[in-house]
Amino acid sequence: MASVEFLLPTYDFPATLAGGQAFRWKRVDDAWEGVILGRWVRLRPSGARLSIETPGPISDWAWLVNYLALDDDLEALVATFPDDDPMRAATASSPGLRLLRQDPWECLASFILSSTKQIVQIQDCVRLLAERFGEPIPAGLSDPGPGGPMTWAFPSWARLAAASEAELRACKLGFRAPYLLGTARMIQNGEVDLLRLKEIPTAFARAELERFPGVGRKIADCVLLFAYRRQDAFPVDVWIQKALQQLYFPKARKVNADRLRRFSESHFGPQAGYAQQYLFHYVRTVLGRQWSSAVSKRG
């Protein structure tokens, strides 16, 4: 096993790992267990330190620092946000929220599953896909060997491309099954090269992503932001739509998603994508509760 300790900057692990960016993290007591790039890890925050455990020896931890975005200067990022009431409330509600830097394929596949699903349901689907199509990998600290604790890497596109639609539907994908299958097959056929997207401007990368079945503007923006690190991507989902409407256009009749995206470009600054994630988490944890309690009072 390998174990290492990092000095921990401000970091909100629940908001970051379980807040709808990534779907494979599980809280176990006061630790977080997940799989990054086919490698099982356990994160144990303790005060100003983060201890990290893996099954095998690791000499270079750059992949982990990168995934967790430990090198993001949150203070500098937050300073670029507009100084208005909603953003002050959003940043104050989860000061250590960070944008992960995820693997593009896993992120793309996961968000294809996300449409009209709740986060817990997406986690469920991703877990089923990994169990049924992913490569088994050692988990836990003991050096595994036969019978040791195991988990699964996220399945490759090649493996999913070889699956049947029925097998994918059996992972509770529903109508999204043909979307994921078609996407895996397009990558397998070389119709779209996910690596190349790193080298082209956001608008072109978005157009490439939108060629995949089941990928429209919102899912493309999630992948651009969560995997390709494009801060000019601002995913507008049902939560952000309701939040922006209430916080910035309370008197307007109904502002559509396209108009809200244009507003975000001019209003949230160069780190708009980061601001979006703070707003998303804020509305889900604070405003969402207010909305649902208001509904129950009405009923």
Added chain:
DNA sequence: CTCCAGGCGCCTT
């Protein structure tokens, strides 16, 4: 029971 979930694709106006 109904309504909704980190939407998309397709069909009408």
Added chain:
DNA sequence: AAGGCGCATGGA
């Protein structure tokens, strides 16, 4: 261009 609807599945 803009809006409506169906799509699977499970939870509130």
